[in-house]
Amino acid sequence: MLTVLFFLSSGLFLGWSLGANDAANIFGTAVSTKMIKFRTAAIICSIFVIIGAVVSGAGASHTLGKLGEVNELAGAFIVALAAALTVLWMTKAGLPVSTSQAIVGAIIGWNFFSGTATSISSLSKIVGTWVFSPILSALFAFLLFHLIKKLIESSNIHLLRLDSYTRIGLLIVGAFGSYSLGANNIGNVMGVFINASPFQDISVAGIFTFTSVQQLFLLGGIAIGIGVISYSKKVMQTVGSGIFKLSPVTALVVVLASSLTLFLFASQSLHDFLTSNHLPAFPLVPVSSSQAVVGSVMGISIAKGGRNLNFKKLGQISLGWVVTPIASAILTYIALFFMQNVFLQNVYH
Amino acid sequence: MPKIFSSKSKQLETEIDSYLDRVNTAGLLFLEGIKAYIEGKTEYFEKKYIEISDIESEADEKRREIKQKLYTYMLIPESRGDVLGLLENIDDIVDICEKVLEQFSIETPEIPEFLKSDFLKLAELSSKSVEELVKGTQVFFRQVNMVSNYVNKVHFYEHEADDVEEQLKRKVFASAEIEKFSHKVHMRYFTEKIAAVSDVAESVCERLSVYAIKRRI
Structure with a gap:
């Protein structure tokens, strides 16, 4: 059990850093503008991230699994560790980094090391989604901005009442965003451990089965939750007041918009519904919540007439699509080499 | 857990409305008081002066309550400073209105017949500017896009008041009817005091229009 926990620790660390960084995308402005207390935000965020991860995390993880089935626990440990270190490094460099891109790079690094062929169709599906997700977020934000603006202007609502509705809205949307984040991003944190999962399915009173994957996701969800509670306050204060100055309504x-994007790329039931009705379904792929947020902010800028469009930020996102996976892949390759030849562990079979 | 504030915010909405009603009343009492003074209805004037003093202290009290509630319930964190600044500046208008009537009551200036209509006109314009400012502020809370209409009206009345003020002063100093220089200076003093109401209304209005731009999403 100790060995298992040790090897899972890199995934849990990745989960922790995801929680610390990405909670700010959801509750950052609400907290930094004092619309919601940090405590409230952290509790809601942690609970809904865990629910999202356990209930709806399988879809996006499955896609990662198809990219490369990391089949040894020690290998999975390195993959998650390399991804976590890449995220840490990119965050320090001030880039809107994504655990999704880091983990994909790391998996490809493992594929190279183990001589496994990388599924080009999975990879192109994933990369295509990365490019598409900020655009989709921008579109959602653009439409929602006009809708809400019209709604506020036509309702003649009092400033104070608007304020209280906005608070409630930020809580509900924050809960939805946390759920979507958990569902979409748990694959990044725990996906690589699925094939090497040490857990057994548990049948709860014969009513439903708590699968080994769900147990793994619960653990990852808790790690994210701890990240949110222990470290995201600082990130929220910088994100909320630093890069994007948003009013509470625009934050909503x-x-x-970002949560809808994450949700669409994570919801198995929506996917099934669309495919069963012969409609084009969204691929279930882990995307970056930071980049979805940047997309949404751009959407609002465009809705406001294109002022303050931050092209530098757009450039950084595109850079992230390339640099993060490559850096992560190289790091994984090197780390796997050491794990195999210095620590004499099997990293693949 | 943030409480569902709707009852508190509703209560505060009512308080802000009733505060603004008092400011409006102060503007009307100011006009009524000056009218009564000019028409020589001394008793009625004194009554208006007492009324405006009461309104002034009520408005102060209300403003303090609003301030306290905004901070203790952590309401509108984004625009709290703006709203309080606005309410405090509006309060200056009530103070000036009261002060002017007080000066009339203490100094009992002797207004010559040929200046009466000008003084009345000036007081009307000042009172009008207060009225439009109050409407603009009410609209600021509910229909922020409409604020500029009222801002324009305040500017208009202030400009008119400036014109009347200048004419009045010229008349005073050109007139042979007012013999003593001290009397002329006294008339100028009251002209400026009455016109000051519209000046303050205008400067509050400037703030209002900036806050309105900030509030647009």
Whole structure:
């Protein structure tokens, strides 16, 4: 059990850093503008991230699994560790980094090391989604911004009442965003451990089965939750007041638009519904919540007439699509080499 | 857990409305008081002066309550400073209105017949500017896009008041009817005091229009 926990620790660390960084995308503005207390935000965020991870995390993880089935626990440990270190490094460099891109790079690094062929169709599906997700967020934000603006202007609502509705809205949308984040991003944290999962399925009173994957995701969800509670306050204060200066109402639009994007790329039931009705379904792929947020902010800028469009940020996102996976892949390759030849562990079979 | 504030915010909405009603009343009492003074209805004037003093202390009290509630319930964190600044500046108008009537009551200036209509006109314009400012502020809370209409009206009345003020002063100093220089200076003093109401209304209005731009999403 100790060995298992040791090897899982890199995934849990990745989960922790995801929680610390990405909770700010959902509750950052609400907390930094004092619309919601940090405590409230952290509790809601942690609970809904865990629910999202356990209930709806399988879809996006499955896609990662198809990219490369990391089949040894020690290998999975290195993959998650390399991804976590890449995220840490990129965060320090001030880039809107994504655990999704780091983990994909790391998996490809493992594929190279183990001589496994990388599924080009999975990879192109994933990369295509990365490019598409900020655009989709921008579109959602653009539409929602106009809708909410019209709604506020036509309702003649009092400033104070608007304020209290916005608070409630930020809580509800924040809960939805946290759920979507858990569902979409748990694959990044725990996906690589699925094939090497040490857990057994548990049948709860014969009513439902708590699968080994769900147990793994619960653990990852808790790690994310701890990240949120222990470290995200600082990130929220910088994100909320630093890069994007948003009013509470625009923050509501940004979070809703980004959450919808994450949700669409994570919801198995929506996927099944669309495919069963012969409609084009969204691929279930882990995307970056930070980049979805940047997309939403751009959408609002465009809705406001294109002022303050931050092209530098757009450039950084595109850079992230390339640099993060490559850096992570190289790091994984090197780390796997050491794990195999210095620590004499099997990293693949 | 943030409480569902709707009852508190509703209560505060009512308080802000009733505060603004008092400011409006102060503007009307100011006009009524000056009218009564000019028409020589001394008793009625004194009554208006007492009324405006009461309104002034009520408005102060209300403003303090609003301030306290905004901070203790952590309401509108984004625009709290703006709202309080606005309410405090509006309060200056009530103070000036009261002060002017007080000066009339203490100094009992002797207004010559040929200046009466000008003084009345000036007081009307000042009172009008207060009325439009109050409407603009009410609209600021509910229909922020409409604020500029009222801002324009305040500017208009202030400009008119400036014109009347200048004419009045010229008349005073050109007139042979007012013999003593001290009397002329006294008239100028009251002209400026009455016109000051519209000046303050205008400067509050400037703030209001900036806050309105900030509030647009």
